[in-house]
Structure formats: C-alpha cells, structure tokens
Amino acid sequence: MLQKLREKTSGWIATVILGLLIVPFAFFGVESYMSQRVETYVARIAQPPAWWPSAPRVWPVTYLWSIHDIDQQSYRERVEIARANLRQQQGDAFDPKAFESVDNKRRILDALIDEELMKLAADRAGIVIGDKAVADAIRKFPDFQVDGAFNADRYRLLLASQNPPLTPRDFEARIRDSLKNELIPTGIARSAFVTDAELDRLMRLLGEHRDVSFVMLPVPAADTAEVTPAQIDAWYQAHKAEYRQPETVRLEYVEVDGAAMPAAPVDEAALRKRYQEQIAKYSSAEKREVSHILVSVAANASAADKKAAEAKAAKLAAEAKAPGADFAALARVNSDDAGSKASGGDLGWIAKGGMPGAFDDAAFAMQAGEVRGPVKTDFGWHVIKVNQIRAAVQRPFDEVRPELEKELQEGARERAFNELTGKLVDAAYKTPTSLEPAAKAVGLPLQTTPAFSRAGGPGIASDQKVLRAAFTESLLQDGTASDPIELGPERTVLIRVIDHVPEQPLPLAKVRDAVVAAIRADRQRKAAEAAADALLKAARTDGLAAAAAAAGLSVSEANDIRRGMPVPSPQASQAFFSAPRPQSAQPVVDKVLVDGQYMVFAVRAVRDADIGQVTPQERAGLRRQLANAKGLQAQDAFVRAARAKYDIQVAEDRL
Numbered sequence: 001m002l003q004k005l006r007e008k009t010s011g012w013i014a015t016v017i018l019g020l021l022i023v024p025f026a027f028f029g030v031e032s033y034m035s036q037r038v039e040t041y042v043a044r045i046a047q048p049p050a051w052w053p054s055a056p057r058v059w060p061v062t063y064l065w066s067i068h069d070i071d072q073q074s075y076r077e078r079v080e081i082a083r084a085n086l087r088q089q090q091g092d093a094f095d096p097k098a099f100e101s102v103d104n105k106r107r108i109l110d111a112l113i114d115e116e117l118m119k120l121a122a123d124r125a126g127i128v129i130g131d132k133a134v135a136d137a138i139r140k141f142p143d144f145q146v147d148g149a150f151n152a153d154r155y156r157l158l159l160a161s162q163n164p165p166l167t168p169r170d171f172e173a174r175i176r177d178s179l180k181n182e183l184i185p186t187g188i189a190r191s192a193f194v195t196d197a198e199l200d201r202l203m204r205l206l207g208e209h210r211d212v213s214f215v216m217l218p219v220p221a222a223d224t225a226e227v228t229p230a231q232i233d234a235w236y237q238a239h240k241a242e243y244r245q246p247e248t249v250r251l252e253y254v255e256v257d258g259a260a261m262p263a264a265p266v267d268e269a270a271l272r273k274r275y276q277e278q279i280a281k282y283s284s285a286e287k288r289e290v291s292h293i294l295v296s297v298a299a300n301a302s303a304a305d306k307k308a309a310e311a312k313a314a315k316l317a318a319e320a321k322a323p324g325a326d327f328a329a330l331a332r333v334n335s336d337d338a339g340s341k342a343s344g345g346d347l348g349w350i351a352k353g354g355m356p357g358a359f360d361d362a363a364f365a366m367q368a369g370e371v372r373g374p375v376k377t378d379f380g381w382h383v384i385k386v387n388q389i390r391a392a393v394q395r396p397f398d399e400v401r402p403e404l405e406k407e408l409q410e411g412a413r414e415r416a417f418n419e420l421t422g423k424l425v426d427a428a429y430k431t432p433t434s435l436e437p438a439a440k441a442v443g444l445p446l447q448t449t450p451a452f453s454r455a456g457g458p459g460i461a462s463d464q465k466v467l468r469a470a471f472t473e474s475l476l477q478d479g480t481a482s483d484p485i486e487l488g489p490e491r492t493v494l495i496r497v498i499d500h501v502p503e504q505p506l507p508l509a510k511v512r513d514a515v516v517a518a519i520r521a522d523r524q525r526k527a528a529e530a531a532a533d534a535l536l537k538a539a540r541t542d543g544l545a546a547a548a549a550a551a552g553l554s555v556s557e558a559n560d561i562r563r564g565m566p567v568p569s570p571q572a573s574q575a576f577f578s579a580p581r582p583q584s585a586q587p588v589v590d591k592v593l594v595d596g597q598y599m600v601f602a603v604r605a606v607r608d609a610d611i612g613q614v615t616p617q618e619r620a621g622l623r624r625q626l627a628n629a630k631g632l633q634a635q636d637a638f639v640r641a642a643r644a645k646y647d648i649q650v651a652e653d654r655l
Contacts (some may be wrong), residue, residue, distance in 0.1 A: 015463040041069035043113050046647040047120055057647050065647070068120065070112050072654060082108050103466055105655045117642045118180045129179045134172050137179060146338040153296065153379055154339045160356055163592020178536050185635045192631035194623050203622065211559045212576050213587075214568070214601035215548045216594075217535065222272045223520040230538040235519050236508050243511045246453040249470050250499035253447055254424060254439045258490025263409045271404050275397050278404075282395040285352060289388040290363050291327060293320070293373075294335040296380035313374030313381035320371045320383055327371065327385050336380065349390065353563060359384065381585055400423035415489045420444075427486055428494050432480040435496050451499065460495075463487055468653070469495060476500050532591045532598035544602040569594055572601070581606045 031277050045068045048055040055061050085513055087094045098104065139150040159166040197473055236243065275282070297306055316334055316563040320327050328344025335341045347355075366386045373383035393539055427438035439446040452461045460466050461466045469475060469482045472556055481496045508515070538547035548555045561567050563577050575592035579601075587602040 010138065010310055019412065026246075028053070028507065037653070040072055040654075042072050042075040042651055043070040043109055043116075044068070044649045044651075045070075045113065045116055045120070046649075047124075048645070049123060053645065054597070068116060070109070070116060075112060075655075077110060078112055079105065080109055087368070097462075100464065101168040102468075102652075102655065107648075109650065109655065112647060113643075114135060114639050115181070115351065117639065117646065118185055120646075121182045121642055125184065127180050129176045129183070133179060134176050137175050138172070145416055146354050151338050153294070153337055155627055157339070161354055187637040188638050189628075189631035192627045194626045199619065199623055199626065202626065203611045203614060203619075204608040205460075205613070206563060208577070209560050209609075210576055210603055211557070211605040212561065212601055212603050213544050213555050213557050214572070214599050215535065215544065215553050215555055216599045217531055217553070219529065220595055222525050223523040223527070225523070227516050227519050230518060233508070234513050236511070236515050239515075239518070240467055240505055243506045243514070244503050245506050246455070247503040248453050248472070248501045249476070249497050250451045251449045251461070251466075251470060251495045252498050253449070253493050253495040253551065254435050254442075254444050255447065255460070255487075255493045256417060256424060256444065256491070258420050260411050260555060261413050261416055261420075262417070264412040266405050266408045266412075270408060271401060272397065274404050275407060276303055277401065279394070282400050284393045286364075286392040287349045287351050288363055289349050289384050289390075290347045290355075291331060291385045291387060292340070292347060292359075293327075293331045293335045293345050293383040294337040295374070295382075296332075299378075310376075310381055313383055317371065317373035320373075323370075345385075360620065386603040387491045388627050414490060421484060421492050424494060428481040432573045433496075435481055435494060438494070448498070451501070460487065460493055466493065466495060470497060488540055528598055532600060535600045536589060539602065541598055544587070544589060544600065547600075571595070575599075576601060576603060579603050 045061070046057065046065045047068065048063045049066070052064065055064055057065070081100060086099060086135075121347070138144065138155070144150055144155040144156060156168065159168060159171055227260050293313075293316055295309045295316070297309045301309070314333075316330060319325055320330055328346075331345030332341060337345070342348055350360075350363065353360060355363065356379070357374050359377050359382055362372055362375045362382075362384055363386060367382070368389045371383065371385045374381040376382075376383055424438055424442045424444070427441040428435060431437045436446050449459060449461050450457060452458075454467065454471055455469055456462045461470075463485075465485050465487070469485055475482055475495070475497045479497060481494050484492045484494060486492055510547045535547055535551055535553075538550065541547075545555055554636055556568070557638065558567050559575075561573065561576070564573070566573055572592060573592045575590065579588045579590050582603055582605065589602045591598055591600045593599075
C-alpha cells in the first residue's frame with residue numbers, strides 16, 4: 001500500500017497539484033496562511049482597475065481591484081464633529097438617543113464615503129489643479145485680507161502662528177487637494193441652467209390664483225350594527241398579517257458601570273508626583289505685549305534695495321528710541337504691515353514661539369518699554385517695542401490639589417473598570433452558556449430584562465447596540481454570552497438570551513375585540529366614502545351648490561387663494577392646486593380626505609400670475625434658486641452613479 005501511495009505522489013499528477021498550491025503562495029505569501037488579520041475598517045471601497053472598469057468582483061480578479069478603507073478613527077472624528085455641531089445648534093433640545101440612532105450614524109458614514117468617492121473619481125480622471133487656481137482660492141480667504149485685499153505679510157504671519165506652524169507650501173498643498181476633490185461635483189452643480197420658458201412656466205404656477213367652493217361632509221355616526229361570527233372570521237383570515245405577536249427575547253445580563261464603582265483613596269505622594277509631572281498644565285507662560293514697525297523687503301530684491309530697507313529701519317529705530325518718541329505714530333506713518341499699521345503697530349499679547357525666530361528671540365530678550373531694531377526676518381526689517389510684560393504664573397499645589405485628586409481617582413477608576421471588565425469577559429468565556437458563574441466570580445449582580453421586541457424595551461433594551469446583538473442568529477441559536485457591549489463611557493454589559501419567542505400569529509380568541517372594532521371602523525369609513533362619492537357624483541351632474549342643497553349641506557368658498565396658502569387647511573389647499581384646470585368654464589369637482597373627514601370641492605376658476613409684474617431682481621433670484629436646485633440634483637445623481645461603479649462594504653457592527 002505504501003508503494004502505491006509513493007507512486008501516486010510522483011509523476012504528472014503530483015506536479016499539477018504542486019503547481020496549484022504554489023500559485024496562492026506566490027501571490028500572497030506563506031505568512032497570509034500562518035497569521036490572522038483583524039479588520040477594523042468602518043467602510044471599505046473597492047475600485048476596479050482603470051484599464052478594466054467592468055472587472056468582475058470574483059477571485060482571482062478581485063486582486064486587481066484597489067482597496068480604500070475608511071478607518072474607525074476617521075469615522076469617530078467625524079461623528080464627534082457632527083455631535084458638537086448639532087449640540088451647539090440645538091442646545092437643550094439636543095437628543096443624544098436620536099443622534100446615536102443607526103440611521104443617523106449611517107448618514108454620517110455615507111457622507112464620508114461620498115467624499116472618498118469624489119477623491120477617487122478625481123484621481124481616476126487625472127485632475128490636476130494649477131498654481132493659479134490655488135493662488136486665487138487663497139486670496140479669497142477673508143482672514144488673509146486687509147481692507148478687502150489679499151495681504152501676503154498677513155498670510156505668512158497667520159500661517160506661522162498656527163500650532164503647529166504651517167509653511168505656505170503645506171497650506172497650498174491642502175488647498176490643492178481640496179480643490180481637486182471638489183472640482184467634479186462642484187463643476188456639475190454649477191453647470192445647471194434654467195431656460196426662460198422654464199422660468200416663465202414656474203412663475204405662472206407659483207403665483208397662480210384659484211377660486212374654490214367646498215363642502216365638508218359630517219362624520220358618519222358610529223357603527224353599532226351586529227358583527228356576526230362569520231364576518232369576524234372572514235376579517236381575521238383576510239388580515240392575519242395584522243394580528244401577529246412580534247418576536248421577543250428575554251435577557252440575562254451583567255453590567256459593569258465605572259460610575260458606580262467606589263472612589264479609591266489617593267496617596268499624598270502620588271498627588272505631589274502628579275503635580276510635578278503636569279507642572280506645565282498649571283503654569284501660564286510669560287506673555288508680552290508687542291508693537292512693531294515693518295520695513296518690508298521682497299525676497300528677490302536687489303542688494304541695494306535690501307541695504308536701503310535696512311538703513312530706513314535703522315533710522316526709524318533711532319527715532320523710536322529718542323526720548324518722548326511716539327512709537328504708535330511712527331508705525332502708522334511708516335510701517336509696511338497693513339494688518340497692524342492702523343493700530344500703531346500693535347500685535348497684541350504674544351507667547352514665546354508665537355512669532356518668527358529672530359523676532360521672537362529679540363522680543364523675549366527685551367525689557368518693558370524697550371525699543372530694539374532693526375531685526376531681520378523673512379518679511380523684512382522690524383523695529384520692535386515691548387509695551388508690557390506679563391510674568392509666568394504657576395498655580396500652587398494646594399490650589400490644584402482637588403483637580404489632581406479627581407484626575408487620579410478617575411484614572412484609578414478607569415483601571416479598575418478595565419480590570420473588572422477583563423475578569424468578567426474571561427469568566428464568561430469559560431462558561432458561555434450561563435452568565436451566573438461569571439457574575440459570581442466578579443461579585444456583580446446577575447440581572448434580567450422583561451420580554452421585549454425588536455422595537456426595544458426598558459433599561460438596556462432601549463440601547464441600539466444591545467438590540468442588534470440580542471437578535472443576532474448566534475445569540476438566538478447558541479444561547480451563549482455576547483461580546484462586551486459598550487453602553488457609554490466606562491459602562492459595559494454582557495448579555496445572553498434566556499428566552500426567545502419567534503413571531504407568531506395571535507389566535508382569534510385573543511384579538512376578537514380588536515377585529516370587531518376594525519370591522520366597525522371599516523364600515524364607518526366605507527359609509528363616509530360612499531356619502532362623499534354620492535355627493536361627488538351629484539355635484540358633477542348638477543353642480544356642487546345644488547348637490548349640497550339636496551343633501552342638506554352648506555357650501556363654503558375660498559376665493560383668490562394662492563398656491564401654498566393653508567386655506568382652509570394645508571391638505572385641502574394641496575388638493576385644490578393638484579386638481580386640473582377647469583375647461584370651458586366647467587368646474588373641476590373632486591374629493592379629499594382632510595383629518596379623517598371627507599371634503600368635496602369644485603375648482604371654479606384659475607388665473608395665472610402676471611409675470612409682467614415681476615421685477616428683474618426677483619426673476620434673477622428665482623433663476624438662481626432653480627439653477628442651484630437642479631445643480632444639486634445633478635450632483636447627487638453623479639454621486640449615486642459613482643457609487644454604482646464601486647463595491648462598498650459597510651461594517652454595521654462598528655458604527
């Protein structure tokens with residue numbers, strides 16, 4: 001037998017098998033088979049190769065596709081930005097639960113996906129942003145303007161004052177990327193236009209006037225007629241889908257809540273050590289109030305021009321140092337810094353490192369009231385005056401002791417929380433079919449929930465993450481404990497399904513009263529509709545006034561109403577203007593259900609708006625609004641079309 005095995009593992013068959021095994025190892029390496037990869041993306045966008053845009057998403061062609069991930073950090077940052085903006089807009093009306101909903105988080109992620117798609121589309125299209133476009137965009141920034149015009153000195157000063165400082169090259173690269181990614185969608189949006197005919201038609205419709213007569217039918221009396229067993233059974237059989245008990249679960253759970261953990265005692269030595277470690281946090285740096293006079297020098301200036309500028313600065317420095325000199329007046333007359341010239345060269349309070357090197361060094365080596373210069377920087381020559389000095393201040397230990405104690409207690413609580421959570425998880429993994437041993441092992445109570453459906457329930461059952469986990473197939477079928485579910489900062493729960501009731505029909509005996517009520521409500525609805533149809537038929541034959549008089553009903557009128565006017569109600573007004581125009585002076589008669597009550601109405605006359613009364617300014621404004629709306633629609637269509645070209649995977653469990 002061994003001989004036969006040896007023979008079968010040699011020859012051409014073995015060669016083919018070996019070749020098949022070599023292919024994947026050659027492509028992906030042995031390490032891909034020996035190690036596991038943990039995916040952390042929130043969304044993954046797969047892009048087909050440019051030379052094969054219709055490439056199928058099947059192995060091994062998938063390895064020709066390029067992968068672009070949106071990681072959890074980028075997603076979390078965007079969520080927090082959205083949370084802060086919404087909280088600022090809504091104030092006390094902000095609803096954290098609504099914000100944390102799956103739909104809202106998906107909207108935030110979809111915006112990130114769309115941004116990434118526009119970046120990929122720009123790269124694929126080979127878009128390149130020229131230097132002039134970048135320069136034009138930068139010149140439009142209000143922060144870089146003085147008296148409505150771009151100021152190069154202010155531009156460089158503001159970039160240098162950022163934390164960390166930005167060079168013009170870095171900032172221009174950011175602007176270039178932004179313009180590149182926005183070019184296609186912005187261009188599409190701006191390409192929309194509205195013809196004169198479209199504009200005229202819309203203006204006539206928007207300003208349309210209508211004369212309407214209407215009759216409100218009374219609500220029929222409550223149905224009290226007998227409902228037979230046969231009718232009950234027939235209704236129940238026809239509407240079984242409406243009488244079902246939803247799927248429910250009951251949970252046992254163990255919750256770790258850091259806020260409920262006792263505060264740990266704090267050692268005095270630890271407090272003092274923490275104080276020394278964070279001494280910078282409790283100290284304010286020295287600041288100086290500084291003014292300057294700038295004599296600017298272009299980078300490509302001639303040697304003579306540079307020497308002349310230095311000489312001018314030296315002369316101004318001498319004048320500023322003279323007894324009784326008015327530094328502010330000299331700055332207003334002679335400074336080339338348009339940003340501070342009008343205020344007498346005042347640059348406000350600056351901290352060490354807040355100005356370009358030589359300027360910064362000089363300013364922090366001077367005494368209050370001292371004038372020094374000329375000092376050379378990339379902007380030219382400066383004459384500097386230190387007006388005031390605000391010494392560095394260090395808060396004493398006793399003053400910040402409560403803050404230090406709170407920080408150490410929070411740190412200790414966080415470590416204790418993480419340690420307890422880890423122990424709970426380890427214990428739960430040892431006995432995954434029951435949380436009781438794990439709860440006892442860590443000294444936490446084992447709690448249970450009442451039965452709840454996918455719509456949620458009280459307590460932890462109102463949390464969307466718990467709801468998603470509770471109804472997963474693994475927990476429903478296996479009866480094992482879940483992974484830790486984060487309910488909030490330092491608040492985690494492990495859950496296990498202890499009772500699962502699938503969705504099932506409710507027996508007729510349980511819903512008989514509801515069925516009877518539904519039958520009677522249906523009878524009442526049909527009676528109201530039949531009365532409205534009868535009046536409608538008579539009104540189309542004899543006119544609304546005659547039909548109403550025959551039925552003992554009164555007619556009301558709404559004359560010269562305009563589109564959008566809530567007369568007599570928004571629903572009624574919408575029906576009035578949805579009806580076609582009367583032809584040959586014959587009113588258009590129809591019905592509408594308004595807040596559960598039928599109305600029969602007749603549109604007697606329609607008059608278009610007099611667009612000759614519209615001013616050119618109003619016409620231009622409406623044209624812009626329409627063009628913007630059409631542009632946004634086209635932009636949205638482009639994004640949807642772009643999505644169809646990519647394979648997009650969303651990790652719902654990481655939202």
